[in-house]
Amino acid sequence: MSAAAEPRVLPVGRHALLVEVDTAERAQALHAELLRRRAAGELPPVREIVPAARTVLLDGLDDPGALAADLAGRPVPPLATADGEPVVLPVRYDGPDLAEVAALWGVDGDEVARIHSGLEFRVAFCGFAPGFGYLTGLPERLRVPRRATPRTAVPAGSVGLAGPYTGVYPRSSPGGWQLIGRTDAVLWDTGREPAALLAPGTRVRFEVCG
Amino acid sequence: MSGLSVVRAGALTTVQDLGRPGHAHLGVGRSGALDGPAHRLANRLTGNPADLATLETTLDGCAVRPDTAVTAAVTGAPCPVRIDGRPVAWGAAVRVPAGSVLDVGRATGGLRSYVAFAGGVAVPPVLGSRSRDLLSGLGPEPLAAGHTLPLGAPRGPSTGADAFPWPAPPVTGLVLPLVLGPRDDWFADDAPRVLARGGFTVSSASNRIGLRTDGPSLTRVEDGELPSEGMVLGAVQVPPDGRPVVFLADHPTTGGYPVIGVVPEAALAAAAQAVPGTPVRFVPVRA
Numbered sequence: 001m002s003a004a005a006e007p008r009v010l011p012v013g014r015h016a017l018l019v020e021v022d023t024a025e026r027a028q029a030l031h032a033e034l035l036r037r038r039a040a041g042e043l044p045p046v047r048e049i050v051p052a053a054r055t056v057l058l059d060g061l062d063d064p065g066a067l068a069a070d071l072a073g074r075p076v077p078p079l080a081t082a083d084g085e086p087v088v089l090p091v092r093y094d095g096p097d098l099a100e101v102a103a104l105w106g107v108d109g110d111e112v113a114r115i116h117s118g119l120e121f122r123v124a125f126c127g128f129a130p131g132f133g134y135l136t137g138l139p140e141r142l143r144v145p146r147r148a149t150p151r152t153a154v155p156a157g158s159v160g161l162a163g164p165y166t167g168v169y170p171r172s173s174p175g176g177w178q179l180i181g182r183t184d185a186v187l188w189d190t191g192r193e194p195a196a197l198l199a200p201g202t203r204v205r206f207e208v209c210g
Numbered sequence: 211m212s213g214l215s216v217v218r219a220g221a222l223t224t225v226q227d228l229g230r231p232g233h234a235h236l237g238v239g240r241s242g243a244l245d246g247p248a249h250r251l252a253n254r255l256t257g258n259p260a261d262l263a264t265l266e267t268t269l270d271g272c273a274v275r276p277d278t279a280v281t282a283a284v285t286g287a288p289c290p291v292r293i294d295g296r297p298v299a300w301g302a303a304v305r306v307p308a309g310s311v312l313d314v315g316r317a318t319g320g321l322r323s324y325v326a327f328a329g330g331v332a333v334p335p336v337l338g339s340r341s342r343d344l345l346s347g348l349g350p351e352p353l354a355a356g357h358t359l360p361l362g363a364p365r366g367p368s369t370g371a372d373a374f375p376w377p378a379p380p381v382t383g384l385v386l387p388l389v390l391g392p393r394d395d396w397f398a399d400d401a402p403r404v405l406a407r408g409g410f411t412v413s414s415a416s417n418r419i420g421l422r423t424d425g426p427s428l429t430r431v432e433d434g435e436l437p438s439e440g441m442v443l444g445a446v447q448v449p450p451d452g453r454p455v456v457f458l459a460d461h462p463t464t465g466g467y468p469v470i471g472v473v474p475e476a477a478l479a480a481a482a483q484a485v486p487g488t489p490v491r492f493v494p495v496r497a
Contacts, residue, residue: 011389011497012392012445012469013442013444013445013471013472013474013497014389014472014474015442016442016472018392018439018440047231047232048231048235049235050234050235050463050464051235051440052437052438052439052464053437053438053439054437055437055439055440056440057234057439057440057441057442059234059440059442060231125235126236126463127237127463127464128237128464129346130233130346130348131237132237190336190348195236199235199236
């Protein structure tokens with residue numbers, strides 16, 4: 001790792017810090033390291049630790065200045081190899097954009113299902129809606145653009161692709177991702193503990209069904 | 211369990227408490243009462259702890275009928291308060307007899323009134339909070355005529371408040387302190403001066419998610435796309451049209467437009483009470 005592994009720390013108001021790194025992978029590693037340090041009692045009290053594409057936000061700090069100095073000089077250790085089993089989501093690969101994605105990938109629909117279900121993904125961060133995870137793990141050559149015109153209603157359980165991410169819509173909502181299939185898995189249920197099936201750091205595999 | 215029936219829902223009346231912090235990493239925002247001090251005061255006047263749920267009205271109040279006698283208090287935006295048509299005190303504990311109608315009238319200043327009931331509005335909590343989050347859809351639906359809402363058991367005697375802090379609603383305009391960053395370097399050097407000069411007004415498109423502004427637009431010097439990053443309460447995000455948006459309680463947890471600065475939480479109660487058309491200026495300070 002180069003010196004660029006040392007993060008850049010930006011102030012956010014009086015009680016928060018935005019810690020920025022240069023790649024998505026380092027952002028995930030930084031998030032994992034911050035969770036490890038919090039669990040080990042090595043962080044001051046913090047209300048929210050919010051990972052995103054290249055950053056981790058720490059909100060609800062009493063003294064962000066002291067933590068900023070600590071974080072800025074500390075290289076981010078690489079992401080540890082995950083242990084345990086990933087969450088497996090059964091998918092019917094029959095989405096309305098399957099042919100479009102197949103054309104972009106230069107394969108047929110069955111091959112899209114085979115490729116997508118053969119990869120392992122990791123939830124980089126959540127946003128957009130409760131329980132909506134942005135999953136990384138798609139090779140660069142398989143990235144597809146968002147739809148030119150977003151749909152006004154995407155059904156719950158729809159599996160989509162956009163840029164470097166794949167993801168599953170936890171509930172019906174508007175959306176611009178290219179939809180390749182659908183899962184019956186319940187991504188978000190506030191009556192369940194935990195409510196979110198996918199949280200930042202969760203590993204995910206998709207499985208062809210039906 | 212005793213309860214309330216909704217006689218008149220008003221333009222937008224929601225159940226609110228102190229929100230659901232701690233879930234932003236799952237895409238769940240904080241939510242909660244926009245005017246925190248007014249929510250707390252209404253609870254204090256009715257003998258409730260601060261975390262019990264109140265009703266937050268928008269501009270034209272609401273009317274409810276409790277099925278048992280209950281102590282209530284209306285705070286926040288000043289407004290006429292009536293029980294079965296008879297005027298009673300705003301900003302004080304009042305006794306509503308069983309079956310009588312408590313009518314919270316149209317705000318005479320400000321935007322959002324808070325109605326507390328001894329025992330609190332006791333809808334089932336979602337992730338530890340009874341707040342309605344209009345962005346994520348969590349929490350109870352906004353009130354509608356004919357709805358009933360459960361009330362909790364009163365906990366303690368109501369406070370005979372003879373004096374209490376009341377932040378006056380903005381009259382001449384909203385002045386918002388703004389701690390610059392994290393993305394102030396995405397804007398032209400004159401952006402802090404533009405913010406300080408004012409000439410902004412509160413847009414009618416404002417809601418619990420954000421206070422939108424009309425008026426000057428800020429010039430971006432960084433043209434790239436900002437990868438999504440975490441957003442805080444009070445963040446001033448600048449979308450492509452250049453018009454600042456101040457994030458309020460139901461704001462998204464991540465966003466892809468640059469945040470030029472953050473309004474400290476203590477200043478947001480006044481922002482929650484600013485009606486559309488209110489002049490706005492910012493007081494930028496370096497972090």
